[in-house]
Amino acid sequence: MKINISVHLRRLSGIAAASVLACGLLATNAHAQSAEGRIILGVDETASEYWAEFLQGAKSVAKSVNREAVVLVANYQGQQLLTQLSAVYSSGCDKCSLVAIPSTNAFTKAILDRSARAGVKVVTIWNRPEELHPWDTQSATWVAHNSFDGVASGYIGGMAICKALSGKGKIAAIGGGSSSAVARQRLDGLKKAIAECPGLELVDVQYGEWQEIKAQSITRTWLAKYGDELKAIAAGNDAMASGAIAALREKGLNGKIFVTGSDGSAVAFDLIKKGDMLATVWQNPSLQGAVTAALAYAAAMGDIDPEKLPQAQRDFYMKQSAVDASNVDKFIELKKNAPSYDYADLKSKLWDTSEGQIPVGANNVR
Structure with a gap:
């Protein structure tokens, strides 16, 4: 049987064009759907x-x-x-x-x-x-x-400090931001804990704007002023807690001055495992x-x-949860999986x- 090559090619071209058009329509429809x-x-x-x-x-x-x-x-x-x-x-x-x-x-x-x-x-x-x-x-x-609940978060950290210090000692707080409601809540929670643990003395509050580097600088200043009279630092989040611990490590005071944070970061969990950090709050x-x-x-x-x-x-x-050395392994697994x-x-x-x-x-x- 003789095949008309030119007609066959035109048919193939038409099929190809139709396929391209169909693909284009499908792509357009898929884009519209997404x-x-x-x-x-x-x-x-x-x-x-x-x-x-x-x-x-x-x-x-x-x-x-x-x-x-x-x-x-x-x-x-x-x-x-x-x-x-x-x-x-x-x-x-x-x-x-x-x-x-x-x-x-x-x-x-x-x-x-x-x-x-x-x-x-x-x-x-x-x-x-x-x-x-x-x-x-x-x-x-x-x-x-x-x-x-920032008040609950700050209270959890404050009560952890109260227990670790047997209810007595000078502490300082690193707040998040002076215009932040969350930062204010966490400080209010800390102050609520101090009211229930009157042997704690809050000697200073500074604002680290949630940043690790600023918290490290603030802590260096405190160490120069208070030395080992300072017994604990309550940080508004884990990044600032990490910054405070970095400054303590420079003086060999990590694990000796208690530090708390909030957020439940992997870094905080690791610091708790090492004994450098007292507690955080998992959110x-x-x-x-x-x-x-x-x-x-x-x-x-x-x-x-x-x-x-x-x-x-x-x-x-x-809901949020307190994390310390007694249960940190559970939360490490939760974060991994x-x-x-x-x-x-x-x-x-x-x-x-x-x-x-x-x-x-x-x-x-x-």
Whole structure:
């Protein structure tokens, strides 16, 4: 049988063109599907252990529903986050959700207003002004606010120091930031412990802005002033605790002057194992990232109606745990084997790890 080569080639070309067109349509549809329901994550940074673990949890939720996770890094600058959000929203945002930390309280309302105009559902973490709540400010947009109880965290560290010093001695505190409600809460918790342990004397409070290097410098100054009269240092987070321990190590005082922190970092766990650090507070950032991402996504998809939720589910703390030499191995294993989170599983138990509603006055900055 004779084959008409030119006709055959034209047919092949047509088939190829149709295949290319079909692939293009499939790619376009796939892109449209992934763009719908995007989970946007606004964080201060990605280098720290806390934020890396937070993103791991949030991204695992996005992956479980085959959605795109968009990470925006503010570098502790609220205006930088707003600028990035405007760029993301300008391209259209169908059923998008946002989990974000306003770098300071001053940016909370602006983030909510910008997101409301774009139809984006929002869960904020850590920072919100005392006078703003999800049920009275952009209530259809602002799904919830989530944090950890800083007073409880500071109290845990303070009582660990009280016990280690048998209730007596000079101590100093390194706060996070002078304009941070969380830093104020943790100092209030420490002072609550001191009130119950009156033999402790708080000789100084300085602010390390959550940074290891600043805490190291502050501790050097204290050692020059107080020497071995200083018996303990309560740091507002594990990074600053690590900085304090570095300064103590320079003088051979690590393990002799007690140090506490908060967050539950791998570095802190290692320092506790070595005997250089007394205690920290585990806050499970991976779970926090997963729960807040799932909550925002549930509202965006219509699986929950924020305005029908009780206030205790819209402004809540998550559970945290004290970690010291007696139980640190358990938490090391938990950190090594962090699970992947599935939205289908989480959406029925979003508040299982809630410690209760954030009390009135908790977000005041004094």
